[in-house]
Amino acid sequence: MGPRLELRQGQSLVITPQLQQAIKLLQLSNIELEAYVEAEIERNPLLQKDERDAEPEAEAVKAESTDDWSVDNAPDSVAAAEFDGGEGDASPGERATGDGDLGAQQAGGAVDWSKAGKGGSFEGGEDDLEGRLTRAKTLSEHLHDQLAVAGLNDAERAVAAQLIDAADEGGYMRADLWEIAERLGCELGFVEGVLTVLHGFEPTGVLARDVRECLALQLKERDRLDPAMAALLDNLELLARRDMNALRRACGVDDEDLRDMIAELKSLTPRPGAAFGGEPSAPVVPDVFVREGLGGLWLVELNTDTLPRVLVDQRYHARVAGGARTDQEKTFVSDCLATANWLVxxxxxxxxxxxxxxxxxxxxxxxxxxxxxxxxxxxxxxTVADAIGMHESTVSRVTSNKYLATPRGVYEMKFFFTSSIASTSAGAEAHSAESVRHKIKQLIEAERSETEVHSDDHIVDILKEAGVDIARRTVAKYREAMRIPSSVERRRMLRASV
Structure with a gap:
């Protein structure tokens, strides 16, 4: 055994830092891409953001550079390779053009009991504009305003402030009272007494520790917290299962009284804190528009508003390059130009x-x-990767956090990738899992009476008659994913609604 030199020749894939950055750019959302470009502009003096308005039929920006990719082959709505300081417009660089706006609809969403939301309208004047621009008071601010005039002493105010700060967006007090008492060095009974005072604040039910206490506070204010209603609150799980027979026995009332009690319970607000302002949710901005064209063709175009317009200032580069004296300055200018051209x-x-x-x-x-x-x-x-000659990982990155605006709504690109369910007919085309879920939902929504309720086994039989080869456990999985109760619970719901 001894040291020796060996010469080996082989091939390996080397991912350069620039290639890694290009891959990173591919999977960024439009918001993240905007932030990335802004950071690059801050670091690179040769990069500038093009804030000129792009018009659909404007001529392309004339460039002094002869690089074949810089302007001629690049969508001008995305980037331009040169900035000459003059006036000019850019062409949109779209796959297809079309007039008119897309009416994107929001699909689905959880039902919120609370009366927090106020009706809105697109037909508003100055008052509506002011209302949208004015920040709504938060729940914490609202409670602290009431605390300032509650007449509590210093110790009680200190405990109350801790309890208010522990409230979540729904208005519930999520902190442990014993932990607050230990941290502030006071008795647990003292903290509970302050919490009782805070339970008198508006909105009624705020700072409750659970749903039962929240509803009980509201019923107490209405003077409706009688023993029967208290028993109903103690058995909310029976109400969730629509087990009316068990509820009647627990509350000691007849059918008519039980219906009235349930109706009154539904009129309450289980999330009192939702009526107050919070961080506004950002709307989804589509990356691609899809419109219907002539002859049944679909026109696909990029949303140029989400594409940052970056310019490389060649005149400034020529000026600073000519003034660079040291090797370090020349290297810096050269690196900035290479980075700018790479980003474009x-x-x-x-x-x-x-x-x-x-x-x-x-x-x-x-x-x-x-x-x-x-x-x-x-x-x-x-399937998509093979059709366009790309790798699956590239398609996966492209479809992450990207949205399509279609005449049927705005959808994430990944929505269109669904698993297949075999057909009962040999050689027939498979069914999309999403379409099968839609069929299950339609069958259940069509139920109008107890006798029309479909069990999972019955749904399997109906789908097999329609050519869908599906198992009962798959039907149950899809139903539970859509938060649809079982057939037993649906029968109870229909019985209770009669």
Whole structure:
């Protein structure tokens, strides 16, 4: 054994830092991309943000550079390779053009009991504009305002402030009273006494420790917390299961009284804190628009508003390059130019890749766009990747956090990738899991009486007659994912509504 030199030749894939950054750009959302570009502009003096308005039929920006990718082959709505300081407009760089706005609809959403939301309208004047721009008072601010005039002493105010700060967005007090008492060095009974005072604050039911206490506080204010109603609050799990027979026995009332009690319970607000302002939810901004064109064709175009417009200032580069004296200054200027040109090219490539993937998704799912969710086809990443000549990982990155605005609403690109469920007929096309879920939901929504309620086994039989080969456990899984109760609970619900 001894040291020796060996020469080996081989091939390996080396991911350069620039390639890693290009991959990172591909999976960024439009908001994250905007932040990334802003940071690059701050670091690189040769980069500038193009704030000129782009018009649909404007001529492309004339460039002094002769690079073939810089302007001619790059969507001008994404990037331009040169900035000459003059006036000019950019062409939109779209796959297809069309007039008119898309009416995007929001699909689905949880039902909120609370009366917190106020009706809105698109037909508003100055008053509506002022209301939207004015920040609503938060629950914490509202409670602290009441605390200031509650007449408590210093010790009680200190405990009350801790309890108010522990309230969540729904108005519930989530902190442990014993922990607060130990931290402030006081007795548990003293903290409970302060909490009792806070329970008298508006909105009624605020700072309750659970749903039962929240509803009890509201009923107490209405002078309706009698023994029967208290028993109903103690058996909310029976009410959730619609077990009316057990509820009647627990409350000691007849059917008519029980219906009145349930109706009064539904008129209460289980989330009193939801009536107050919080952080506004950011709307989803689509990355790609899909519109219906002539002859049944679908037009796909990038949303240029979400694409940062970056310019490389060649005149400034020529000025600073000519003034660089030391090797360090020349290297810095050269690196800045290379980074700027790379960013322009990467943004251009990112836009083209998104457009290519979106176009293939639209081609594969044209049945959904034309006829609805029942015609959604099974689709996976490999199918799209093979069709456009890309790797599956690239398609996966493109579809992350990207949204399509279609005539049927705004959907994340990943929505269109669904697993397949085999057909009962040999050689027939498979069914999309999303379309099968939609069929299950339609069957259950059509139930109008106890005799029409479909069990999971019955739904399996109906779907098999329609050509869908599905197991009962799969039906149960889809039903539970849609938060649809079992057939037993649905029968109780229909019985209670009669």
């Amino acid at each position: 090219k990467s943004l251009d490539q990112r836009a083209k890749t998104i457009l290519k993937v979106a176009s293939e998704i639209v081609r594969q799912q044209d049945g959904f766009l034309a006829y609805g969710v029942e015609h959604l086809r099974p689709l996976n990443l490999k």
